[in-house]
Amino acid sequence: MTLIALALAALVQTTPVDCTDADHRAFDFWIGDWTVTAVASGTVVADSRIESVAGGCAIQETYHQTVGPGGTPTDYRGHSYSAFDATDGVWRQFYVDSNGSVSAFAGEAVDGAMVLIVDRGEVRQRMTVAPAGNGAVRQTGEVSRDGGRTWSTGYEFLYRPR
Template identity: 40%
Template structure:
């Protein structure tokens, strides 16, 4: 008999593992605080600059973002926890054709993802997502032009549940 251990539960067979959901692990739930339908404002402002729909997909194996700004072009991302190379990955595609791959993980207080932005200038972007006590999510963007030795502000958004 084959036995499989998933998320602390001993299962009798691969079929039982599938029934439990291959992605039903604590690590894959670390980014669930971002899931929802949001109105996005610059932090400390009330002006809505975008709407964003964040969905869990594929039985909890991925999180998809659909970024819809009020002005300019949109884009989206697909994020997932990769157990073979432990950590989170996010692929962003924007309306100008940009493709950015971010890597990172849960720090115990925030999700932090870092990637190189392909705009012709050497620039690394670090995004920190933090859940607020009021149910909001803050996405703080920082950038480095010296390989991560120093960081400066890039963007700062607050996501609030859409009505």
Template identity: 35%
Template sequence: MSFFAPAILLAVQSAPAAAPSAPPPSPCAAAEFSQFDFWVGEWDVYPNGKDNQVALSKIEKLYAGCAIRENWMPLKGPGGGSLNAYNPATKSWHQTWVGSAPGHVNFDGGFTGEKMVLTGMWAGVNGPGQDALIRMIYSLQPDGSVRQHGEQSTDQGLTWSTNFDFIYKKRKEPIPAK
């Protein structure tokens, strides 16, 4: 056996190195998965038109670009968060919101004319037994801030009224770790 060992060793040593293959593209690399990227960042949140900050919000793109997660941190009261993802099968966006109170809310919608519009039925949003259809409209503002305008309908979408209206302003410093 030792007679063939040098020949085998020579063949192994002289074999050309295989070129490294490129990693496969992310399954979430299509443009639709980036439609909500304007919301990604760390934000100070204010009621629209007012100077009293009400929350911090950290929005991250995760899972190889397949999801966007929000961590909503109000300055007073309990927090919550959402997980957002584009579904190529339905060509729509989905958001699941979970707050500090039990339960969650599911919103569905999509990117229309430079705005992300998500709608869902929020049980008890106006008090026990007082449900409402909530429509959230996210839009990038000329100054780089993001407006989140929430409207509610208690008549299945026939009429709408403002429920909340926030402006997300980019933070100058990172949100402190807790």
């Protein structure tokens, strides 16, 4: 057996994590089939499916945007996996899109919302996903170009059950 195979076998044989606790369930409000609307224009821009995977230990997103900024047609697609990392007590999200962009967010649940940040030095991206009432979820994307001292909103979406 190779060294890599031994290391993988050791990982598989570790004691399973119980993913039913409050930390692991903090992002469950986002699970569903959604119609996504840009808050500023009221235009339906995308569909998104968020589902529980890996025995309830992760959330998988499949996002398909058909209307871009200014109402222009687009075929933008994004996929993510989000999970609570019990080792260091933070939520992590790995996101990749059809433009070839890759983002590794980290964050936490704050007052019922999930706040995830990508730190690229002076430029930071912050995504806040929060219940918005009537079964809807609001997602706000912000950017900071001064290391997190000030933030400007890049987008705001409302996810409604499809």
